[in-house]
Amino acid sequence: xxxxxxxxxxxxxxxxxxxxxxxxxxxxxxxxxxxxxxxxxxxxxxxxxxxxxxxxxxxxxxxxxxxxxxxxxxxxxxxxxxxxxxxxxxxxxxxxxxxxxxxxxxxxxxxxxxxxxxxxxxxxxxxxxxxxxxxxxxxxxxxxxxxxxxxxxxxxxxxxxxxxxxxxxxxxxxxxxxxxxxx
Numbered sequence: 001x002x003x004x005x006x007x008x009x010x011x012x013x014x015x016x017x018x019x020x021x022x023x024x025x026x027x028x029x030x031x032x033x034x035x036x037x038x039x040x041x042x043x044x045x046x047x048x049x050x051x052x053x054x055x056x057x058x059x060x061x062x063x064x065x066x067x068x069x070x071x072x073x074x075x076x077x078x079x080x081x082x083x084x085x086x087x088x089x090x091x092x093x094x095x096x097x098x099x100x101x102x103x104x105x106x107x108x109x110x111x112x113x114x115x116x117x118x119x120x121x122x123x124x125x126x127x128x129x130x131x132x133x134x135x136x137x138x139x140x141x142x143x144x145x146x147x148x149x150x151x152x153x154x155x156x157x158x159x160x161x162x163x164x165x166x167x168x169x170x171x172x173x174x175x176x177x178x179x180x181x182x183x
Contacts, residue, residue, distance in 0.1 A: 001149045006135070007047040011091060011120055013075040013112030014052050015154060016061035026156035027142035033177040035074055035139045040181055047106060048081040051091040053119065062183045081131025089122040096131060108133040111172070111178060116143035117163040128171030135173045137180060138164055 013034065025138050027033075041048050053062045054069060059070030101109070101174050109132050111124050115151040120141050128136035143163065145156045154162075168174045 003108075004104060004106045005044065005046040006108035006110050006133075007049055007135045008041040008110045009032065009049045009051065009103060009109050009113075009123070010038065010075060010140070010168060011051045011111065011123060012053050012115070013050070013072050014062065015072055016066070016073055017072050017114050019061065019068065023144040023146070024156055025142050025144050030112075030114075030142040031072070031074070031139055036074070036111060037110070037137065037140060037180060042078065047104065048077075049097065049100070050075065050077045050081060050083045050122075051095070051113070051119075051178055052083070052085055052177060053098070054085045054087055056087050070172055074122065087120075088118040090126050091119065091123040092126040092130070101132070107131075108135070110135045110137060111138040112137045114142055116141045116160045117146070118143070121167060124167050124172040128167075129150045133173075134171065135175050135180070136164065136167055136176055140177050149175050172183075 021152065054064060055062035082100060084091060084097050086095050095122050109127050109135060111120055113120055120136060124134050143156050143160045146152050146154060146159055164174050
């Protein structure tokens with residue numbers, strides 16, 4: 001008997017992440033690539049998990065009841081797809097995600113979404129630490145520019161590249177959308 005297919009984990013693809021008020025980002029085609037992966041997983045009938053951030057900070061665009069907390073239209077979960085909510089960057093913390101995966105015997109994860117340096121990196125690190133075979137899709141994730149600890153501004157592409165470097169090998173495999181669609 002072969003192992004279950006990899007679960008596609010979509011992180012924080014919420015309306016608040018599409019706000020024009022956010023800093024400059026990288027990978028402007030990330031959502032198109034994520035949609036292509038989602039279509040492929042749906043066509044194959046493979047497991048799909050949507051994770052959304054529910055803020056504990058009043059006034060946040062991810063505070064319950066705000067439009068920003070809702071899924072972007074093209075990433076609204078289908079009825080047979082699992083949804084987990086989180087209050088911290090890591091999708092495994094207090095969400096039931098690990099248990100859901102373990103009960104189904106799912107050991108391989110393909111992680112896409114936003115933000116590479118935050119929720120994607122945090123979730124991939126925990127996935128690796130828990131023994132899952134995690135793949136982060138470099139061109140199906142994106143992040144924003146930010147200041148480093150020394151006060152130097154780093155572009156979104158620099159922040160993204162560093163996050164992927166942090167994950168590569170030790171916590172996750174880094175792949176492209178085309179790699180996965182070919183496989």
